[in-house]
Amino acid sequence: MLVVMNQQATQEQIDAVVAVIESRGYTARPMPGGQRVAICVLYNQGAVDSSPLVGMSGVKEVIRVTNPYKLVSRELQPEDSIINVGGVLIGNGHLSMIAGPCAIESEDQALTIARHVKAAGADLFRGGAFKPRTSPYSFQGLGEEGLKIMARVREETGMPIVTEAMDHEVFDLVEEYADMVQIGTRNMQNFTLLRRAGRSRKPILLKRGLSATIEEWLMAAEYIMEGGNSQVVLCERGVRTFSHHSRNTLDLSAIPVVRKESHLPIIVDPSHAAGRRNQVIPLSRAAVAVGCHGLMVEVHHQPDAAMSDGAQSLYPGQFQQLCRQIDSLFEIFKPLGNMDEMVI
Numbered sequence: 001m002l003v004v005m006n007q008q009a010t011q012e013q014i015d016a017v018v019a020v021i022e023s024r025g026y027t028a029r030p031m032p033g034g035q036r037v038a039i040c041v042l043y044n045q046g047a048v049d050s051s052p053l054v055g056m057s058g059v060k061e062v063i064r065v066t067n068p069y070k071l072v073s074r075e076l077q078p079e080d081s082i083i084n085v086g087g088v089l090i091g092n093g094h095l096s097m098i099a100g101p102c103a104i105e106s107e108d109q110a111l112t113i114a115r116h117v118k119a120a121g122a123d124l125f126r127g128g129a130f131k132p133r134t135s136p137y138s139f140q141g142l143g144e145e146g147l148k149i150m151a152r153v154r155e156e157t158g159m160p161i162v163t164e165a166m167d168h169e170v171f172d173l174v175e176e177y178a179d180m181v182q183i184g185t186r187n188m189q190n191f192t193l194l195r196r197a198g199r200s201r202k203p204i205l206l207k208r209g210l211s212a213t214i215e216e217w218l219m220a221a222e223y224i225m226e227g228g229n230s231q232v233v234l235c236e237r238g239v240r241t242f243s244h245h246s247r248n249t250l251d252l253s254a255i256p257v258v259r260k261e262s263h264l265p266i267i268v269d270p271s272h273a274a275g276r277r278n279q280v281i282p283l284s285r286a287a288v289a290v291g292c293h294g295l296m297v298e299v300h301h302q303p304d305a306a307m308s309d310g311a312q313s314l315y316p317g318q319f320q321q322l323c324r325q326i327d328s329l330f331e332i333f334k335p336l337g338n339m340d341e342m343v344i
């Protein structure tokens with residue numbers, strides 16, 4: 001349930017509503033929005049009796065939240081969240097480009113790729129230091145050395161860095177270096193990791209699980225927000241289907257659905273969806289057209305020698321071409337007005 005306060009509601013009126021909710025054994029979470037404060041009722045099993053709240057002073061309306069997710073829902077916060085990642089804004093009105101190799105392999109490799117993607121227009125640099133690999137015999141990442149290299153990339157290029165924390169054990173370390181901590185597909189429902197991310201003060205990039213429904217994905221984001229971290233960016237990266245023409249199937253229909261349901265920004269990773277370089281640019285164009293807030297793309301200057309995901313990595317020249325196309329597309333959409341008006 002959601003108690004929406006009047007625009008002019010005083011702090012005393014808000015506190016009084018919180019006290020009534022808590023006296024019934026629930027948790028009240030006031031969420032200040034652009035226009036008004038909404039107080040979300042958490043930890044209720046079943047419907048909450050709204051009658052004591054409806055007539056309280058300062059209360060505009062009491063809304064029954066029908067979805068299992070609350071803090072991430074647009075019912076709670078009608079305006080889009082805009083997430084600040086080391087000075088780069090992700091969210092409505094911005095199209096953020098995250099690019100870099102799948103894995104950090106060496107300082108030379110990371111800096112070479114970073115210089116290329118920065119020159120082409122990337123806003124943030126990505127790269128894995130701890131890699132979730134299907135085979136234990138595959139390259140697992142450089143670990144902390146990879147994080148140090150990423151920090152040097154940030155120093156030289158000014159691009160904030162995004163990298164994955166694969167488990168609870170390394171979260172503290174990753175959080176120290178990263179501007180945004182990624183929770184990978186395989187971990188979308190690792191609830192202890194989600195709780196740890198909820199205690200973080202860094203923005204979290206939450207990838208959609210391999211075969212997660214949108215509801216499960218939003219509930220994973222709810223874990224992070226419930227923990228106190230509201231800086232969450234969602235990332236659609238393809239789901240598993242019976243098709244073999246691509247590594248996964250990019251679910252573009254998820255973008256308008258998520259934008260309707262949630263105020264959180266959503267970006268698209270066409271690289272892990274496609275698994276093949278030639279599909280990455282067309283899928284990126286489509287993702288921008290359906291209203292994503294950004295793209296995360298793998299790029300490598302020598303993809304044939306890459307230690308992971310070379311087949312899906314764009315050459316720097318292709319990435320430059322992609323950035324030009326995306327800029328033109330964004331220019332077409334801008335005069336059409338707020339993309340939200342089209343999807344909500």
Ligand code: PEP
Nearest residue numbers: 128184185186207237272
């Ligand atoms: C990645 O982005 O490096 C990655 C491993 O992606 P995913 O979790 O989507 O497979």
Ligand code: MN
Nearest residue numbers: 102298308309
């Ligand atoms: Mn990869």
